[in-house]
Amino acid sequence: MALTDDQLELLSAYVxxxxxxxxxxxxxxxxxxxASARRALAELKQTAARVRGLPAERAPGGMAADxxxxxxxxQLLSIEAARGASRAGLGVVVMRRFAIAAGLVLAVxxxxxxxxxxxxxxRTADAIDTAAGTSGLSADDHRVANGARRGSGASGNxxxxxxxxxxxxxxxxPIPDGGGKGLxxxxxxxxxxxxxxxxxxxxxxxxxxxxxQPLPISSTxxxxxxxxxxxxxxxxxxxxxxxxxxxxxxxxxxxAANAAHGPSSQPTPLEGQVTLRCTMGAARDxxxxxxxxxxxxxxxxxxxxxxxxxxxxxxNYLVVGPAAAVLDMLMELRSTVAAESAEVVTAxxxxxxxxxxxxxxxxxxxxxxxxxAPPAPATRAAEASxxxxxxDTILSVRVTVPADRPPAPAP
Amino acid sequence: xxxxxxxxxxxxDLVARCRQGETAAFGLxxxxxxxxxxxxxxxxxxxxxxxxxxxxxxxxxxxxSLERFGARSQFYTWLYRIAVNLVIDRRRRxxxxxxxxxxxxxxxxxxGGDAEPAARERSAEAVVAAAEDQASIERAxxxxxxxxxxxxxxxxxxxxxxxxxxxxxxxxxGTVKSRLSRARLALREKLRPILGEADT
Numbered sequence: 018m019a020l021t022d023d024q025l026e027l028l029s030a031y032v033x034x035x036x037x038x039x040x041x042x043x044x045x046x047x048x049x050x051x052a053s054a055r056r057a058l059a060e061l062k063q064t065a066a067r068v069r070g071l072p073a074e075r076a077p078g079g080m081a082a083d084x085x086x087x088x089x090x091x092q093l094l095s096i097e098a099a100r101g102a103s104r105a106g107l108g109v110v111v112m113r114r115f116a117i118a119a120g121l122v123l124a125v126x127x128x129x130x131x132x133x134x135x136x137x138x139x140r141t142a143d144a145i146d147t148a149a150g151t152s153g154l155s156a157d158d159h160r161v162a163n164g165a166r167r168g169s170g171a172s173g174n175x176x177x178x179x180x181x182x183x184x185x186x187x188x189x190x191p192i193p194d195g196g197g198k199g200l201x202x203x204x205x206x207x208x209x210x211x212x213x214x215x216x217x218x219x220x221x222x223x224x225x226x227x228x229x230q231p232l233p234i235s236s237t238x239x240x241x242x243x244x245x246x247x248x249x250x251x252x253x254x255x256x257x258x259x260x261x262x263x264x265x266x267x268x269x270x271x272x273a274a275n276a277a278h279g280p281s282s283q284p285t286p287l288e289g290q291v292t293l294r295c296t297m298g299a300a301r302d303x304x305x306x307x308x309x310x311x312x313x314x315x316x317x318x319x320x321x322x323x324x325x326x327x328x329x330x331x332x333n334y335l336v337v338g339p340a341a342a343v344l345d346m347l348m349e350l351r352s353t354v355a356a357e358s359a360e361v362v363t364a365x366x367x368x369x370x371x372x373x374x375x376x377x378x379x380x381x382x383x384x385x386x387x388x389x390a391p392p393a394p395a396t397r398a399a400e401a402s403x404x405x406x407x408x409d410t411i412l413s414v415r416v417t418v419p420a421d422r423p424p425a426p427a428p
Numbered sequence: 429x430x431x432x433x434x435x436x437x438x439x440x441d442l443v444a445r446c447r448q449g450e451t452a453a454f455g456l457x458x459x460x461x462x463x464x465x466x467x468x469x470x471x472x473x474x475x476x477x478x479x480x481x482x483x484x485x486x487x488x489x490x491x492x493s494l495e496r497f498g499a500r501s502q503f504y505t506w507l508y509r510i511a512v513n514l515v516i517d518r519r520r521r522x523x524x525x526x527x528x529x530x531x532x533x534x535x536x537x538x539x540g541g542d543a544e545p546a547a548r549e550r551s552a553e554a555v556v557a558a559a560e561d562q563a564s565i566e567r568a569x570x571x572x573x574x575x576x577x578x579x580x581x582x583x584x585x586x587x588x589x590x591x592x593x594x595x596x597x598x599x600x601x602g603t604v605k606s607r608l609s610r611a612r613l614a615l616r617e618k619l620r621p622i623l624g625e626a627d628t
Binding site: 022025026028030032033060061063065068069070071072073074075076077080081082083084085087 | 456465483590623
């Protein structure tokens with residue numbers, strides 16, 4: 018006798034032990050006196066067993082790292098999209114959103130390291146030390162990546178990476194000794210910008226962080242001297258400095274702070290330039306920069322200042338290095354290169370040059386990232402005894418020189 | 429200090445930590461489910477590279493949608509729903525010819541290190557026969573439609589119960605039951621040459 022669809026469904030569910038009491042009784046009575054039901058049950062069991070016998074697959078190695086890296090890259094792309102919107106005239110508000118997206122990039126990058134350390138922590142009670150040993154990071158580095166250590170920046174003495182040319186054809190850029198000079202280590206850090214500590218949430222990504230903490234806007238720009246230090250006193254509040262061809266008359270605490278910068282903080286409006294600057298009141302010594310163009314002049318500027326250039330998805334570049342070196346490079350670009358645009362998307366707080374370590378997993382495997390060595394005790398002491406030359410941290414800077422502006426002669 | 433294994437952290441705790449911005453917690457979730465999710469994607473789409481890509485996409489989408497994740501769902505059922513929808517959508521947009529996926533194919537030759545030691549000790553004939561059987565099962569699986577294959581994969585490959593499958597596919601349990609029955613009957617017909625006589 019042919020079995021009905023209903024009976025076949027019950028037989029299939031019987032294989033999976035998914036029948037209720039009455040259904041089970043019904044199907045067992047059927048099986049007692051129907052040979053075709055017994056045969057169908059045997060075939061269903063056999064078929065299910067064959068499919069269950071397929072081997073369990075293993076995900077390609079490093080999927081978790083790949084996922085976190087792709088999250089970081091997605092955020093970089095969102096920065097690019099926001100940049101395009103900015104060019105369309107959305108201005109400073111959009112630039113603020115750059116900072117959010119940029120923050121997530123670093124949050125994700127930090128999360129990658131943090132995940133590795135956390136994963137290890139979950140496995141064994143003392144695995145942080147083991148992970149540190151295998152990854153080349155100190156146990157403290159892992160804890161930093163997990164947001165356990167708070168920023169108190171220290172200047173970065175330098176190591177010079179030596180290695181083959183990367184896949185993008187760019188030579189490895191050295192991070193020089195003293196690259197972080199002028200970025201004080203004795204300025205107390207403040208937990209005001211969550212992105213720096215990897216605490217930006219997906220929800221925060223969708224709204225400007227400035228909503229939580231209104232940022233005063235000024236139309237002046239503190240300049241930096243050739244040693245890489247920015248003029249200006251420590252501003253304990255987060256500050257955004259915006260510049261434009263016709264700067265709006267804006268007022269806020271930042272104006273007062275910037276007024277104290279003295280001669281080096283004279284407004285220097287440049288046509289077509291928009292600069293967004295956020296001071297965090299905490300010393301930092303490494304900056305991540307995103308460039309949307311690259312040229313020989315860029316290479317030269319990077320080489321002179323010691324910034325390290327890394328290429329992600331063309332034409333996107335990251336410039337990593339001590340903040341002073343990177344910002345010097347931006348200054349050089351601004352003065353020597355026309356049609357060049359650069360944006361410092363974020364800064365993090367690596368007390369011992371940990372930015373390179375943090376970024377390494379999020380960068381292409383062919384990329385060489387050399388951590389900046391911690392400063393020598395003598396250097397640290399000297400800095401501690403001197404007035405804080407630069408307590409500011411550039412969280413987000415964009416420097417754009419209009420294409421029709423003739424390049425200035427190189428210094 | 430004595431080394432001990434900590435109890436596993438609940439998915440809900442990890443999700444909460446992700447929402448608070450602890451990105452590292454998401455890495456733990458990925459690590460926890462990557463093999464299962466990859467296997468499901470692989471059995472659904474039949475291509476290793478596509479499966480890896482789809483599994484990653486599912487994780488990325490899950491991360492970006494964490495705000496919408498409802499506490500009433502289990503994280504993995506929600507994650508599976510994302511993945512299954514991605515697979516089905518990919519197959520609709522980009523149909524690919526099915527390749528033989530069993531051992532002995534070029535794909536599996538690349539992962540020879542994964543083979544069970546016992547398998548290496550079998551005779552060459554047995555290995556070849558097993559490979560052919562596996563390839564037949566995989567081909568049969570790929571030959572049925574997406575809706576039915578999804579139910580079979582979630583049940584017989586991943587071992588989920590009917591309620592979980594219904595939640596993932598957003599269908600009633602009764603529909604799970606009927607689809608699974610029809611899928612198994614279809615597979616039975618396609619596999620009849622290798623199944624032989626069922627022992628009643």
